[in-house]
Amino acid sequence: MSxxxxxxxxxxxxFQPARNEKLRLxxxxxxxxxxPDRGYAIAxxxxxxxxPNAKPGALRALGAAQADEILFGLSYDYVGDLAxxxxxxxxxxxxxxxxxxxxxxxxxxxxxxxxKEVPALLAGWLDRLDATGRWAxxxxxxxxxxxxxxxxxxxxxxxxxGEVEPDAIEELWHGRAPPYTDVFLWLTKRADRPHALNxxxxxxxxxxALDEAEIALLPAADFRAEWKWDGIRVQLVADGDQRRIYxxxxxxxxxxxxxxxxxxxxxxxxxxxxxxxxxxxxxxxxVASFNKLQQRLNRKTVTPRMLExxxxxxxxxxLLDEQxxxxxxxxxxxxxxxxxxxxxxxxxxxxxLSPLIPFETWGELAELRAKARSEAIEGLMLKRGDSxxxxxxxxxxxxxxxxxxxxxxxxVMYAQRGHGKRSSFYSDYTFGCWRDDGxxxxxxxxxxxAYFGFTDAELKQLDKWVRDHTRSRFGPVREVEIGLVxxxxxxxxxxxxxxxxxxxxxxxxxxxxxWDKPAAEADRLETLVGMMAEG
Amino acid sequence: MSPHLPQxxxxxxxxxxYCEPGGFHIDPMKPVASAVITHGHxxxxxxxxxxxxxxxxTAAIMALRYGKDHAxxxxxxxxxxxxxxxxxxxxxxxxxxxxxxxxxxxxxxxxRAIVSGDFKRRRDPTCAPFEPMACDLFxxxxxxxxxxxxxxxxxxxxxxxxxxxxxxxxxxxxxGVYPLGKCQRVLCLLREAGYEKPVYLHxxxxxxxxxxxxxxxxxxxxxxxxxxxxxxxxxxxxxCPPSAIADRxxxxxxxxxxxxxxxxxxxxxxxxxxxxxxxxxISDHADWDELxxxxxxxxxxxxxxxxGREDGLVYALAQRGHKARALSLLGREDExxx
Numbered sequence: 001m002s003x004x005x006x007x008x009x010x011x012x013x014x015f016q017p018a019r020n021e022k023l024r025l026x027x028x029x030x031x032x033x034x035x036p037d038r039g040y041a042i043a044x045x046x047x048x049x050x051x052p053n054a055k056p057g058a059l060r061a062l063g064a065a066q067a068d069e070i071l072f073g074l075s076y077d078y079v080g081d082l083a084x085x086x087x088x089x090x091x092x093x094x095x096x097x098x099x100x101x102x103x104x105x106x107x108x109x110x111x112x113x114x115x116k117e118v119p120a121l122l123a124g125w126l127d128r129l130d131a132t133g134r135w136a137x138x139x140x141x142x143x144x145x146x147x148x149x150x151x152x153x154x155x156x157x158x159x160x161x162g163e164v165e166p167d168a169i170e171e172l173w174h175g176r177a178p179p180y181t182d183v184f185l186w187l188t189k190r191a192d193r194p195h196a197l198n199x200x201x202x203x204x205x206x207x208x209a210l211d212e213a214e215i216a217l218l219p220a221a222d223f224r225a226e227w228k229w230d231g232i233r234v235q236l237v238a239d240g241d242q243r244r245i246y247x248x249x250x251x252x253x254x255x256x257x258x259x260x261x262x263x264x265x266x267x268x269x270x271x272x273x274x275x276x277x278x279x280x281x282x283x284x285x286x287v288a289s290f291n292k293l294q295q296r297l298n299r300k301t302v303t304p305r306m307l308e309x310x311x312x313x314x315x316x317x318x319l320l321d322e323q324x325x326x327x328x329x330x331x332x333x334x335x336x337x338x339x340x341x342x343x344x345x346x347x348x349x350x351x352x353l354s355p356l357i358p359f360e361t362w363g364e365l366a367e368l369r370a371k372a373r374s375e376a377i378e379g380l381m382l383k384r385g386d387s388x389x390x391x392x393x394x395x396x397x398x399x400x401x402x403x404x405x406x407x408x409x410x411x412v413m414y415a416q417r418g419h420g421k422r423s424s425f426y427s428d429y430t431f432g433c434w435r436d437d438g439x440x441x442x443x444x445x446x447x448x449x450a451y452f453g454f455t456d457a458e459l460k461q462l463d464k465w466v467r468d469h470t471r472s473r474f475g476p477v478r479e480v481e482i483g484l485v486x487x488x489x490x491x492x493x494x495x496x497x498x499x500x501x502x503x504x505x506x507x508x509x510x511x512x513x514x515w516d517k518p519a520a521e522a523d524r525l526e527t528l529v530g531m532m533a534e535g
Numbered sequence: 536m537s538p539h540l541p542q543x544x545x546x547x548x549x550x551x552x553y554c555e556p557g558g559f560h561i562d563p564m565k566p567v568a569s570a571v572i573t574h575g576h577x578x579x580x581x582x583x584x585x586x587x588x589x590x591x592x593t594a595a596i597m598a599l600r601y602g603k604d605h606a607x608x609x610x611x612x613x614x615x616x617x618x619x620x621x622x623x624x625x626x627x628x629x630x631x632x633x634x635x636x637x638x639x640x641x642x643x644x645x646x647r648a649i650v651s652g653d654f655k656r657r658r659d660p661t662c663a664p665f666e667p668m669a670c671d672l673f674x675x676x677x678x679x680x681x682x683x684x685x686x687x688x689x690x691x692x693x694x695x696x697x698x699x700x701x702x703x704x705x706x707x708x709x710x711g712v713y714p715l716g717k718c719q720r721v722l723c724l725l726r727e728a729g730y731e732k733p734v735y736l737h738x739x740x741x742x743x744x745x746x747x748x749x750x751x752x753x754x755x756x757x758x759x760x761x762x763x764x765x766x767x768x769x770x771x772x773x774x775c776p777p778s779a780i781a782d783r784x785x786x787x788x789x790x791x792x793x794x795x796x797x798x799x800x801x802x803x804x805x806x807x808x809x810x811x812x813x814x815x816x817i818s819d820h821a822d823w824d825e826l827x828x829x830x831x832x833x834x835x836x837x838x839x840x841x842x843g844r845e846d847g848l849v850y851a852l853a854q855r856g857h858k859a860r861a862l863s864l865l866g867r868e869d870e871x872x873x
Contacts, residue, residue, distance in 0.1 A: 014803060014807075015803075015807065015811060015812050015814060016812055067682050068850075070850055071682050071850065072682075074681055074846055074847045074850075075682060078681055078683070079683055081804070084802070084803055088684070088802075089682050089683050131685075
């Protein structure tokens with residue numbers, strides 16, 4: 001009886017102008033109809049059915065087989081609706097013995113049928129239905145029910161049926177497929193509320209390093225620019241009580257950030273930069289040094305004091321999923337609009353937007369980039385406005401344009417053996433800068449450590465030099481003579497209480513060996529301090 | 536050419552179909568000297584003719600509607616009785632449309648032509664069933680002359696009304712019905728279905744219903760809403776003219792379910808136009824199958840199709856090898872009366 005029941009529902013709805021009466025009709029139908037039929041009925045009412053091979057063309061073909069073309073045409077002109085015309089003109093009626101198909105059988109058969117098979121399937125069912133049932137069946141095929149029920153109204157009826165708030169349905173609806181068995185289990189109080197979205201990690205979209213020689217070839221108008229914030233890239237996934245923070249590699253790091261987890265009261269997936277906020281700043285939050293963020297990383301437990309001193313914050317780049325609606329196939333500009341709207345609807349002091357930087361020419365942007373010296377900024381991100389959110393490092397849509405590194409000339413002080421294939425090489429170097437020793441002389445103070453930036457040939461030379469100029473050994477570490485100057489490149493200098501020098505370099509690497517330079521001419525610590533970002 | 540071919544003596548005039556050798560019109564739209572009237576619906580029966588011939592029931596309906604002196608001379612003939620008008624023998628045959636409705640059989644010079652008037656083939660407890668008669672020319676209506684029109688059984692439709700009443704006992708049910716014919720047929724069908732309570736009638740339906748009763752059609756107890764409070768009207772059944780559904784009059788009913796009983800209710804757009812929440816397809820006209828069946832029954836070599844969807848019927852008859860053509864009669868308002 002069920003295709004017939006569905007037809008009667010549509011029939012009654014199509015003649016019922018009053019919203020409350022429509023709701024009552026749908027709720028009654030949901031009460032009286034078992035799974036999975038009622039789920040498919042809701043799918044039909046909310047536009048959630050996808051019957052790729054059931055096309056209105058099939059109706060015309062059936063009409064032609066059923067009635068003379070001219071009579072069919074005259075009838076269609078009069079009735080004004082193809083599905084209704086065919087339903088009325090169909091000659092065979094239901095006979096006593098034949099069984100009326102279930103709505104679920106109809107839908108599942110149409111979902112998998114090829115375009116060739118559809119007309120015969122329809123004809124078989126049409127023979128077993130009355131005019132109302134035929135009309136409903138054909139309406140399913142044409143897709144537009146036109147019974148005056150919006151998707152919202154159907155969901156409201158579903159909410160009434162399950163005695164929950166309509167928003168509770170809306171929140172978990174996207175991405176859910178008919179016949180919504182899990183939703184009905186929940187609404188009939190036989191199971192917990194299902195999750196709106198997949199809680200799994202979605203691989204990040206990554207950027208290629210910009211080859212500055214190529215920038216002129218890129219149309220500036222196609223790109224959006226934002227700062228590359230110096231924190232750790234995270235993905236926030238939340239749905240109700242289920243909340244996860246994923247790192248770049250897809251590891252869950254939520255345990256270390258209960259303050260962020262607490263704030264994730266939404267059903268969405270966000271891409272952003274995890275930062276520590278400078279105490280007492282808000283709107284906009286000032287980003288504290290990477291060092292402070294490091295205090296919060298890799299912690300099994302977090303003390304209340306840490307939470308207080310190093311409050312975590314997420315600066316949002318992207319919205320990948322909203323309430324189960326996967327947005328990754330939308331272009332960046334649309335996702336950005338959705339992100340902005342989403343944040344307006346879900347404001348929270350722990351979250352803010354990574355702002356877009358307005359620019360017209362690459363020159364203008366290059367100037368902004370050169371001027372930016374905030375510790376929190378690693379450089380620029382360039383994203384094509386039409387870029388979809390793709391997995392991995394795809395060349396073309398996204399570029400990172402890091403700030404030019406800072407450099408100093410420093411003196412190698414200690415060397416340590418490397419790991420793996422470098423275990424026989426002294427490949428890890430501690431270097432220092434000069435400062436006054438307080439007694440009228442000069443001393444070297446270590447400012448950092450670097451273990452890459454040189455070629456294999458250079459490594460061999462360095463290793464030999466270390467072995468030839470060792471002053472003393474401490475386990476794997478050798479103290480070397482003062483004599484070798486290296487140019488060290490790094491992204492920024494930060495104040496650091498943990499280091500004897502009072503500074504820490506971010507991302508240091510050896511950019512050149514200065515065999516030529518006397519150690520006495522290496523840079524002084526004051527030079528480094530001067531490179532520290534203002535504020 | 537034989538002088539007695541029907542097209543030589545049956546003609547279209549401004550007033551409608553005219554039988555020349557009899558000097559009379561059939562269902563003329565304007566006052567004429569002499570008229571044969573098929574049935575009492577206003578688009579067929581008009582006042583002001585010199586003389587009229589109809590069944591006694593049709594004459595009674597016209598007298599009620601237009602007064603006893605609606606024509607200078609009023610003649611009646613029971614079904615199957617031959618009456619000579621001019622050179623033409625006229626016989627009225629049951630058409631099954633409403634009480635008193637008739638086909639007009641005209642015999643002249645050995646040729647028999649029949650005007651169907653409005654007709655149906657289904658059983659109707661308020662009137663005599665259609666009687667097919669073989670003829671040389673059949674002039675048929677075509678109100679539902681398209682293959683999309685296949686009416687369900689009236690008992691099925693009345694069942695839907697009673698089911699809806701059982702489902703929403705706190706609401707009144709208001710059924711829009713044409714005052715002449717449909718109203719009384721629905722009353723009789725309700726009684727046949729076992730509904731015994733009084734049915735409330737809008738004032739515009741009362742007089743014709745009383746007339747039916749006096750002509751021997753038992754419709755069961757009826758009542759007027761009068762000044763009954765809303766509470767007393769919960770669960771009742773009220774009949775009214777379709778135009779009263781949207782009228783202020785209907786406000787006195789407690790949240791009524793609005794139904795409309797008409798052959799047009801089969802087409803959704805038409806049902807919605809009428810504001811029907813519960814459209815009941817109860818027709819007093821032949822549906823597609825009945826039209827075709829009737830053509831077969833009367834075996835006429837020539838068919839003229841008058842008002843309705845004549846294109847479809849003429850085309851289908853030609854496909855079946857009949858000689859058929861459309862007659863355009865002005866002024867038929869069949870759509871309200873179906």
